[in-house]
Amino acid sequence: MKSKVFPLILILIFFIIFVIFFKGLKNSNIYTPKTNLEIKVPSFELKSFENNNIISEKIFKDDEYYLMNIWASWCIPCREEHEFLMELKKNQKIKLIGFNYKDNFKNAKSFLKDLGNPYDIIVLDEDGTSSIDWGAYGVPESFLIYQNNIIKRFIGPINNDDLLEIQKIIK
Amino acid sequence: MKFVHIFIIASILLSSNFLKADDVRTENKIAKNLRCLICQGQSVYDSDSEFATSLKLVIKNKIQQGMSEEQIYSFLKIKYGEWILYEPEFNKNTYFLWLLPILMFIVGGAIIFKLFIIKKN
Numbered sequence: 548m549k550s551k552v553f554p555l556i557l558i559l560i561f562f563i564i565f566v567i568f569f570k571g572l573k574n575s576n577i578y579t580p581k582t583n584l585e586i587k588v589p590s591f592e593l594k595s596f597e598n599n600n601i602i603s604e605k606i607f608k609d610d611e612y613y614l615m616n617i618w619a620s621w622c623i624p625c626r627e628e629h630e631f632l633m634e635l636k637k638n639q640k641i642k643l644i645g646f647n648y649k650d651n652f653k654n655a656k657s658f659l660k661d662l663g664n665p666y667d668i669i670v671l672d673e674d675g676t677s678s679i680d681w682g683a684y685g686v687p688e689s690f691l692i693y694q695n696n697i698i699k700r701f702i703g704p705i706n707n708d709d710l711l712e713i714q715k716i717i718k
Numbered sequence: 719m720k721f722v723h724i725f726i727i728a729s730i731l732l733s734s735n736f737l738k739a740d741d742v743r744t745e746n747k748i749a750k751n752l753r754c755l756i757c758q759g760q761s762v763y764d765s766d767s768e769f770a771t772s773l774k775l776v777i778k779n780k781i782q783q784g785m786s787e788e789q790i791y792s793f794l795k796i797k798y799g800e801w802i803l804y805e806p807e808f809n810k811n812t813y814f815l816w817l818l819p820i821l822m823f824i825v826g827g828a829i830i831f832k833l834f835i836i837k838k839n
Contacts, residue, residue: 649768675772676779682797684756685769 586697589680596647596655596669606644606668612717613692616666616705617646617678620658622686628704632665635710640717645669648678648686691716741781748777748790751804761804 588607595601607613616632618625636643645666647655652671659666672678681690684702691699691713699716701709749763754770762770773794780790794802806812 649772674775675768676776679772679776679797685767 586682588692588695588697591670591677591680593670593672593677596645596671601668601670607692607695609694611693612641613644614641614713615644615646615681615690615692617648617672617681617683617686617688619648619650619686620654621650622648624704625687626662628687628706629662629665631705631707631710633663635713636665638714638717641713642667646678646681647671649673649675741778744787745774745777745781748787749774751791752794753802753804755798755802 588603590603592600592602614632614635616628632643635641643666645668647669649672678685687704689701689705689709690697691701699713705713746763749770750761752762752773754760754762754765754767754773756769757765757767760770762773777790780793785793791803800807806815808816
């Protein structure tokens, strides 16, 4: 009796382990944070493209929508999303803030010259430390801001669906 | 004699590096305990990604500002969530994870006790 139960238990254990791992295969292994969290806009003081000091409190007004877009000229997906940002620029209800991440100033300028400048203000995050305050992962990344709160967060390049979603929110 | 003076002054100047070394040690310790969120399976310390290099710089700045290790962890937890810490906290989602080894230890001990010690008697 005992010799029959033991292999059965062993098979059962292996089966359970198999099921757990098999199910685990389908899990996404890319971690995305909870994007529905409302977070206050972190304050910062950074240099702008025109070499002025810019304080975050002066940029973000309560009654307007802002899209803060982290970008860099060396980032390939940023080129892809650029046309959607240019499209969004046509909308008067939203202001675009460019957050130039660890970039070479010359390259950034020619990037905007080639593809157009959708941003109302551009600030420079030269060493990437300010982006950590935003809880950002890298480039490209965008934050939709209203009343000094981050209401939506887009990790990765903005696509057409995201654009439609933004336009729907700010309507 | 002059030589001795120079030697003493130089050694005093160089000894101030010990403080710096302490900072670097904490810096590395913190970076090793953080998960690099965009490069799976690596710690921030191990990674050379843009995200990790920025984060290391932030840690360095925070230490220089006089923040403690715990304060830096909680700062990053607010920004990135608990996932960034390698060591999970003890809460309702993780109590099983924390208690399982202790449980196994007790059960294992009980089995050994039953098999070897009671049998002997």
